[in-house]
Amino acid sequence: MNRDEIQNLATLAAITLSDSHLEQFAQEFADILAYVRSLENYSGQDIPQVDISENRTYQLRADTAQSVFEEDVADAILKQAPRSENRYIQVQAVLTK
Amino acid sequence: MPTIAELHEGYTQKTLRPSEVVEKTISQIDSQDETVQAFLSVFEDDMRAHAKDLDTKQDRNEPFGLLEGIPVSVKDAILVKDKPTTAGSQILSSYTAVYDATVIHNLKQAGALIVGKTNLDEFAMGSSTENSAFQETRNPADTSRVPGGSSGGSAASVAADMCPASLGSDTGGSIRQPAAFCGVTGLKPTYGRVSRSGLVAMASSLDQIGPLTHTSLDAAYVLQGIEGADTLDATSTSLSSRQELNIDEIQNGDIAGLRIGIPQEYFGDGLSSEVQAALESVIESFGEMNTVIKDISLSTTEYAIPAYYVLMPAEVSSNLARYDGIRYGQSRFEEASSLQEIYTKSRASGFGEEVKRRIMLGTYVLSGGYYDAYYAQARHMQTHVRKDFTNAFKDVDVILTPTTPHTAFQAGSKADPLSMYLEDIFTVAVNLSGNPALSIPANPNDSTLPIGFQLIGNHFDEQTLLTLGHVWDRYIRQ
Numbered sequence: 001m002n003r004d005e006i007q008n009l010a011t012l013a014a015i016t017l018s019d020s021h022l023e024q025f026a027q028e029f030a031d032i033l034a035y036v037r038s039l040e041n042y043s044g045q046d047i048p049q050v051d052i053s054e055n056r057t058y059q060l061r062a063d064t065a066q067s068v069f070e071e072d073v074a075d076a077i078l079k080q081a082p083r084s085e086n087r088y089i090q091v092q093a094v095l096t097k
Numbered sequence: 098m099p100t101i102a103e104l105h106e107g108y109t110q111k112t113l114r115p116s117e118v119v120e121k122t123i124s125q126i127d128s129q130d131e132t133v134q135a136f137l138s139v140f141e142d143d144m145r146a147h148a149k150d151l152d153t154k155q156d157r158n159e160p161f162g163l164l165e166g167i168p169v170s171v172k173d174a175i176l177v178k179d180k181p182t183t184a185g186s187q188i189l190s191s192y193t194a195v196y197d198a199t200v201i202h203n204l205k206q207a208g209a210l211i212v213g214k215t216n217l218d219e220f221a222m223g224s225s226t227e228n229s230a231f232q233e234t235r236n237p238a239d240t241s242r243v244p245g246g247s248s249g250g251s252a253a254s255v256a257a258d259m260c261p262a263s264l265g266s267d268t269g270g271s272i273r274q275p276a277a278f279c280g281v282t283g284l285k286p287t288y289g290r291v292s293r294s295g296l297v298a299m300a301s302s303l304d305q306i307g308p309l310t311h312t313s314l315d316a317a318y319v320l321q322g323i324e325g326a327d328t329l330d331a332t333s334t335s336l337s338s339r340q341e342l343n344i345d346e347i348q349n350g351d352i353a354g355l356r357i358g359i360p361q362e363y364f365g366d367g368l369s370s371e372v373q374a375a376l377e378s379v380i381e382s383f384g385e386m387n388t389v390i391k392d393i394s395l396s397t398t399e400y401a402i403p404a405y406y407v408l409m410p411a412e413v414s415s416n417l418a419r420y421d422g423i424r425y426g427q428s429r430f431e432e433a434s435s436l437q438e439i440y441t442k443s444r445a446s447g448f449g450e451e452v453k454r455r456i457m458l459g460t461y462v463l464s465g466g467y468y469d470a471y472y473a474q475a476r477h478m479q480t481h482v483r484k485d486f487t488n489a490f491k492d493v494d495v496i497l498t499p500t501t502p503h504t505a506f507q508a509g510s511k512a513d514p515l516s517m518y519l520e521d522i523f524t525v526a527v528n529l530s531g532n533p534a535l536s537i538p539a540n541p542n543d544s545t546l547p548i549g550f551q552l553i554g555n556h557f558d559e560q561t562l563l564t565l566g567h568v569w570d571r572y573i574r575q
Contacts, residue, residue: 009457012464013414014421014437016445017453025454031515032458036403039474044396044481058331076195082428091423092436 001029098125098258101167101315108151108161115151115166115210119144122168122212126259132240134232135253137173138181139213144168147210164322165208168260172251173214174221175264175306176295177201184297185219185229185247188426188447198295199330200264200306200323207322212260215250219449220417221271221299223247224520227508228451235508236279238547242505245275245520251309252279256547262319263309268299269405270500270524272307273536277500277549280538282566283309284316287557288531289334291320292327300412301332303405303528313537313566317342320559340557347560350568353387355561358493362398363523369503375539375548376499382572383497383565391493397485400478401526406518407462407475408529414459417452420444454514483530490555495565498523500536500549527553535562537569 003022006029010017017025067073074087083090098121099107107113123141130136151166171177174184176194178201183189197205204211218228226234226249234249236242237257244253248265252275255263265272267285276283284307291306298304308319321342326335359380364373384390422428422443429442448456462471489496500523511517527534533556536549554562 006457009460009464013453013456013460014418014440014444015448015453015456016441021450021453025457028454028514029458029461031513032406032518033461033471035515036406036471036475039400039403039407039478042397042400042478042481047480047484057334059326059328059333060331061328073195076193077425080192080195080425082422082425082430089424092430092433092439094436 001026001033098122098261100311101164101261101318102312104167104261105161105163108155108166111155115155116145116148118166118168119148119210122260125257126212129237129257129259132235133237133253133257134234135215135250135257135259136170136213137183137216137231137250140180140211144210144212151208162208163318164204166210167262168210168212169204169319170212170215170251170254170260170263171201172217172248172263172265174217174266174297175201177211177214180214182214182297183231184221185217185231186447186449186452187230188420188443190230190427192426194295196295199292199327201295203323203325209322212254215248215254215263217250218247219452220297220413221247221266221268222413222451222455224270224274224517225506225508225511226250226275228449230449233508236505238280239505241507242546243278243508245278245501245505247271247275248283248309249275252276252281252283255279255281255309255311261311262315264306264319264323265309266296266299266304266306267528268303269409269528270521272309273500273524273534273549273551274520276309276536278505278547280541280547281309281311282313282316282538283307283536284320284559284562285527285534286320286324286559287533289332290336290533290557290559291324292330292333294327294329298416300409301416302412303409312570313535313563314344314347314570316535316566317344317347317563336557342560342563347564347567350564350571352565352568354389355495355565356389356391356493357383358391358393358489358496360393360395360398360489360496360498362395363498367502367522368499371545372499372501372503372548376550379539379550379569380497386568386572393489393493393496395485395489395496395526397478397482398526401482401529402518402522404475404478404482404529405521405525406458407471408479410455410459411463411472412459413455414457414463417456420447422447451514479529482526486527486530486532486553494555495561496553498551498553500524500551504546504548523551532556533559533562535566537566541573
């Protein structure tokens with residue numbers, strides 16, 4: 001893997017990487033990916049893929065707005081936001097005039 | 098520190114008082130944790146207030162539940178309402194949990210004392226607890242060594258007698274490997290047995306919460322307290338009567354005729370001589386207890402780690418997309434000139450190196466052109482691993498392996514990521530297959546470093562693992 005590929009991945013993952021990390025990750029990713037490619041060596045019988053979730057019953061609840069907690073946690077959640085205003089979480093402007 | 102069973106007995110017989118146990122817990126943390134560094138936070142005031150109520154209850158001769166007044170520490174990836182939850186990451190350094198995880202809700206209902214939050218590798222990614230943004234936890238058996246990870250703080254808190262039980266989480270071995278390194282018991286329950294609501298998600302198809310304790314019996318008590326169906330985690334399941342734990346039968350310890358499988362693939366090159374010797378002695382002892390020891394083969398063993406290091410990062414890249422500097426946690430809002438820059442700068446400064454590495458690896462294996470070569474192939478391997486176990490359990494009731502290839506390593510000795518990944522070589526397969534697995538101290542009486550052996554069970558058959566574990570505890574401690 002080269003620096004440009006790593007930079008592209010960083011962009012896709014929404015992470016800014018320093019130059020030294022670009023170099024370092026390029027080398028490490030090459031090693032790690034070479035290792036995981038050992039999966040190709042498996043000589044076992046080819047079997048149809050079975051989903052791990054097969055035969056499993058899931059806990060489902062109605063798709064309706066409700067408080068699943070004993071109390072209303074909206075204020076506590078808003079308090080965790082780095083920026084909020086009038087009970088809205090604030091972000092940078094997305095559209096400009 | 099007594100076991101849960103002994104504390105309960107003491108409360109019932111009035112030979113122990115909850116407030117005294119709390120003071121002992123706090124003083125043990127004060128004396129031990131400066132060197133061990135297991136705790137990120139300790140809830141002294143809450144414990145003291147709770148203990149006062151329990152003292153009153155004891156004075157009134159009211160009965161105590163099994164977990165009532167039992168100090169339990171909690172890995173800092175599990176939410177405790179109104180307490181900081183960092184997941185060992187800078188990006189959550191300012192986060193306060195707004196609700197209780199289901200397991201915490203259950204423990205509180207049962208009257209357990211929540212001691213505090215324990216250190217971990219950042220977002221549970223690591224095998225040494227050196228990879229926390231806040232501190233490095235050390236192994237109480239030898240403080241120049243790591244406690245294992247990622248639930249290293251949890252394992253160390255129990256091993257250093259700071260509390261009799263802790264909750265950890267296990268995605269690829271993060272309960273069992275530190276349990277083995279620290280000389281405590283650690284259980285990864287069957288996928289679906291315990292709700293993960295309120296666990297900071299790493300790889301959701303693999304994550305399970307489980308107990309770390311001194312004994313298998315104590316692990317059974319904690320599991321009973323936290324397990325069960327929960328509408329807040331769709332993968333959690335209700336237990337059939339056959340799957341429910343029967344504590345009396347665990348204590349009876351009837352293991353005669355039990356078929357124990359020994360997979361040859363776990364005893365090859367790379368296993369240290371001390372672990373090999375300890376395991377041989379364990380197998381010999383079980384053989385003398387009227388069990389049937391059978392050699393078996395799990396041919397997918399060497400492929401479990403490569404498959405895991407595709408599937409896990411893929412899920413990590415998705416799960417950790419939520420840390421964006423907008424809704425909670427550390428933010429670089431001030432320095433950003435666009436919405437995208439809030440994300441990239443917050444994530445760059447908030448995440449540590451290993452977290453970035455895994456998010457990007459996951460992004461890679463899921464990206465167009467590489468999906469089939471990596472992700473699809475790894476999913477296919479997961480099916481093979483699962484089938485391997487299904488076939489094995491046609492012939493045996495339980496599988497016995499080492500938990501780790503060697504004892505705890507020196508802090509700072511594993512610099513490259515791949516060598517750290519290989520630490521989980523004996524533990525990841527059951528995360529891929531969903532089976533339960535229990536790590537048990539093999540040599541608790543020796544002055545040498547702790548060694549763990551692992552019992553793997555059929556889906557939802559924790560009963561057999563804990564029964565065998567209890568028999569071993571009794572045998573080795575008599």
